[in-house]
Amino acid sequence: xxxxxxxxxxxxxxxxxxxxxxxxxxxxxxxxxxxxxxxxxxxxxxxxxxxxxxxxxxxxxxxxxxxxxxxxxxxxxxxxxxxxxxxxxxxxxxxxxxxxxxxxxxxxxxxxxxxxxxxxxxxxxxxxxxxxxxxxxxxxxxxxxxxxxxxxxxxxxxxxxxxxxxxxxxxxxxxxxxxxxxxxxxxxxxxxxxxxxxxxxxxx
Amino acid sequence: xxxxxxxxxxxxxxxxxxxxxxxxxxxxxxxxxxxxxxxxxxxxxxxxxxxxxxxxxxxxxxxxxxxxxxxxxxxxxxxxxxxxxxxxxxxxxxxxxxxxxxxxxxxxxxxxxxxxxxxxxxxxxxxxxxxxxxxxxxxxxxxxxxxxxxxxxxxxxxxxxxxxxxxxxxxxxxxxxxxxxxxxxxxxxxxxxxxxxxxxxxxx
Numbered sequence: 001x002x003x004x005x006x007x008x009x010x011x012x013x014x015x016x017x018x019x020x021x022x023x024x025x026x027x028x029x030x031x032x033x034x035x036x037x038x039x040x041x042x043x044x045x046x047x048x049x050x051x052x053x054x055x056x057x058x059x060x061x062x063x064x065x066x067x068x069x070x071x072x073x074x075x076x077x078x079x080x081x082x083x084x085x086x087x088x089x090x091x092x093x094x095x096x097x098x099x100x101x102x103x104x105x106x107x108x109x110x111x112x113x114x115x116x117x118x119x120x121x122x123x124x125x126x127x128x129x130x131x132x133x134x135x136x137x138x139x140x141x142x143x144x145x146x147x148x149x150x151x152x153x154x155x156x157x158x159x160x161x162x163x164x165x166x167x168x169x170x171x172x173x174x175x176x177x178x179x180x181x182x183x184x185x186x187x188x189x190x191x192x193x194x195x196x197x198x199x200x201x202x203x204x
Numbered sequence: 205x206x207x208x209x210x211x212x213x214x215x216x217x218x219x220x221x222x223x224x225x226x227x228x229x230x231x232x233x234x235x236x237x238x239x240x241x242x243x244x245x246x247x248x249x250x251x252x253x254x255x256x257x258x259x260x261x262x263x264x265x266x267x268x269x270x271x272x273x274x275x276x277x278x279x280x281x282x283x284x285x286x287x288x289x290x291x292x293x294x295x296x297x298x299x300x301x302x303x304x305x306x307x308x309x310x311x312x313x314x315x316x317x318x319x320x321x322x323x324x325x326x327x328x329x330x331x332x333x334x335x336x337x338x339x340x341x342x343x344x345x346x347x348x349x350x351x352x353x354x355x356x357x358x359x360x361x362x363x364x365x366x367x368x369x370x371x372x373x374x375x376x377x378x379x380x381x382x383x384x385x386x387x388x389x390x391x392x393x394x395x396x397x398x399x400x401x402x403x404x405x406x407x408x
Contacts, residue, residue, distance in 0.1 A: 122394075165392045178392055185389035188369045188382055190326075 013123035014153030042080035075106035122163035210297040217327035218357030246284035279310035326367035
């Protein structure tokens with residue numbers, strides 16, 4: 001029996017575009033999707049759980065993981081370090097499970113190089129004004145932090161062409177449906193099936 | 205204002221795979237989808253309406269359309285002629301409407317050459333035994349006709365790799381969801397959006 005290799009779905013977005021909500025909700029809809037917990041040096045936000053939302057580590061611990069080559073990608077975002085543990089990711093894909101990664105643009109492009117058949121999805125807010133409003137409503141960031149996130153969002157948005165799909169998050173329900181459609185559609189792609197079943201000449 | 209050009213979705217399947225039902229149902233779900241009515245020389249089946257299911261014409265009329273270069277693709281299937289009128293198809297795409305075409309493999313591959321950005325979807329029954337049973341349940345074909353359709357299905361199925369997506373029609377509801385997902389996902393594809401908005405650097 002040929003075992004299907006899992007597909008890696010990577011979701012990136014400027015902060016405030018709604019990526020975290022989308023990724024949390026899609027896990028409730030698609031139970032067969034594996035999810036990678038990122039490692040980060042940033043402090044937990046209120047309500048965030050260590051080991052579920054992130055694995056919170058010190059900078060020294062992070063550098064140790066890097067030194068042992070245990071990260072599939074890593075990036076510096078707003079002076080904090082973020083990374084994806086390589087081993088659980090590779091294990092899930094090998095076991096035939098599709099994996100959803102919620103990571104920034106630097107990390108996404110590193111993963112594209114390492115996994116050329118990964119599916120890259122970029123989520124944007126409908127406008128910069130809307131993005132600013134959402135960042136303010138979050139009330140967890142200082143004015144300086146908000147300004148820094150907006151500046152970075154302006155830069156990141158330029159990278160949309162490096163992705164496979166663009167979701168404009170006007171409405172959470174609509175954006176969720178689009179994300180779910182992308183995952184279902186990719187599972188039907190001939191290029192992906194032909195890769196998994198090289199000997200299959202007649203599917204029925 | 206840049207007007208988005210419509211996307212051409214082409215659905216093919218060996219007879220009995222459930223293509224006609226899928227295409228009829230998807231029109232009920234996605235009202236914005238334009239549908240092309242094919243021209244054919246085959247006689248109407250019970251319940252089929254001229255101008256809705258097909259435009260039923262004589263062989264002489266069909267040859268006249270061909271002679272005037274009025275067909276975007278055409279094919280001979282089971283000794284009958286089938287074709288897609290070019291003008292309404294082109295008009296719908298220009299107006300920014302996505303179009304769904306329900307045509308055989310010969311026609312689909314002609315359309316791929318004419319419209320390289322078309323999305324080709326192949327529908328198969330879960331097995332040849334299942335396909336035979338469905339053809340028998342239809343009760344509209346003679347034994348000789350069923351044998352001919354099965355023989356042709358065996359040939360057509362080999363072409364699945366020339367398509368973009370493969371739907372294995374085990375269950376109509378599941379197959380419908382997959383077809384709908386493919387259409388929604390393609391509307392989010394960066395390659396398609398970048399083609400429509402060549403000047404767009406920042407989407408938000």
